[in-house]
Amino acid sequence: MKAVCLLSGGIDSPVAAHMMLKKGIDVVLLNCSYGEKPAEKVLKLRNVLGKRITLYSADMTPCWKTFAEKLSRKHTCLFCKRMMYRLAKKLAKEIGADVLITGENMGQVASQTLVNMAVNDSAINMFVVRPLLAMDKQEIIKIAKGIGTYELSIHDAGCCPYVPNEPSTQAKIEFIESEEAKIDIKELLEKIEFKTAKKN
Numbered sequence: 001m002k003a004v005c006l007l008s009g010g011i012d013s014p015v016a017a018h019m020m021l022k023k024g025i026d027v028v029l030l031n032c033s034y035g036e037k038p039a040e041k042v043l044k045l046r047n048v049l050g051k052r053i054t055l056y057s058a059d060m061t062p063c064w065k066t067f068a069e070k071l072s073r074k075h076t077c078l079f080c081k082r083m084m085y086r087l088a089k090k091l092a093k094e095i096g097a098d099v100l101i102t103g104e105n106m107g108q109v110a111s112q113t114l115v116n117m118a119v120n121d122s123a124i125n126m127f128v129v130r131p132l133l134a135m136d137k138q139e140i141i142k143i144a145k146g147i148g149t150y151e152l153s154i155h156d157a158g159c160c161p162y163v164p165n166e167p168s169t170q171a172k173i174e175f176i177e178s179e180e181a182k183i184d185i186k187e188l189l190e191k192i193e194f195k196t197a198k199k200n
Contacts, residue, residue, distance in 0.1 A: 002026040003129070004088045005101035007042060007055070009156075012132055013103030014045045014149040015140050019131045020101050021049065027101065029055040030091055030194075032084050038197055041152050046197065048148050055197040058087050063188050064162045071179045074168045077111040078176055082123035083188070089124045091194055100128045105135060113169045122173055 005017045007029040021027050029046055031038040038057040046055040060083065067079045088100045104112045111120065121128055132140055144150035 001099060002028065002095065002097040003099035003101050004028050004030050004092045004095075004097045006084055006088055006103070007031050007045065008103070009039055009041050009045065009153060010103070011144050011150065011153040012105055012140055014049060014153065015143045015147070016101055016103040016131045017049055018143070018147050018149075020129065021053075025099070025101075027053060028091070028095060028097060029053060030088055031055060031057045031197075032060045032087060033057045034061060035059055036195065041155060043197055044152050045149055048152065051199055054199075056091060056194045057197060058091075058192050058194055060084070060087075060192065062191055066183055066188065068162055070183055072168075072175075074164045074166055075171060075176060075179065076162050076164050077167050078116055078119060078171050079180065080162065081111045081120050082176070082180075083185075085120055085124045085126075085128075086185070086189055087192060089126050090189060092126065094194070098127065100124070100126050102128060102130055103132055104130045105132045105137065105140065111167075115170045116168070119171050119173050119176055 003020060003025050005027050007013045007017060017027055017029065031042045036059050038055065046053055063083050064080065067076050071079055085100065104117060107113055141150060144153060
């Protein structure tokens with residue numbers, strides 16, 4: 001089975017990818033980036049996971065700017081994650097994948113409460129696997145150190161400039177959908193192209 005795994009530069013998503021690779025899943029990585037290319041450390045994380053693993057990047061800058069200008073500020077993380085899900089589904093359709101993998105860990109940040117994860121899931125009709133969902137953070141860090149991704153993940157761990165000061169942790173799907181109706185989601189999706197990172 002082939003799966004698309006959302007890969008950030010953080011600690012969790014490389015561990016999630018590693019766990020599914022161990023289960024024999026054919027994992028393809030997708031990094032939603034600032035700019036046309038993934039950050040250097042994302043490329044290094046891919047190489048640790050497996051130099052032959054395909055890494056795609058998608059420049060989400062137009063989306064973030066649109067969300068910041070037109071939609072509810074406190075829900076930015078949800079709009080962003082829902083768009084990442086949609087991009088993952090778009091890529092999955094192109095490459096013949098059936099599953100989305102994320103590094104989400106319950107309650108860790110605003111978009112990762114159970115309520116908000118349910119809101120995120122409603123953006124796509126696709127099976128979402130969260131291998132780290134109920135793990136303790138120290139368990140995740142231990143695995144990250146064991147597979148050699150931890151030091152890379154914590155290096156230059158900059159904060160997203162679009163994170164609101166008081167993000168919503170208990171969003172209502174009706175509100176999120178009414179906000180998204182103010183923008184053209186389909187047009188945004190069509191504008192974003194996937195680029196394949198070089199394999200070393």
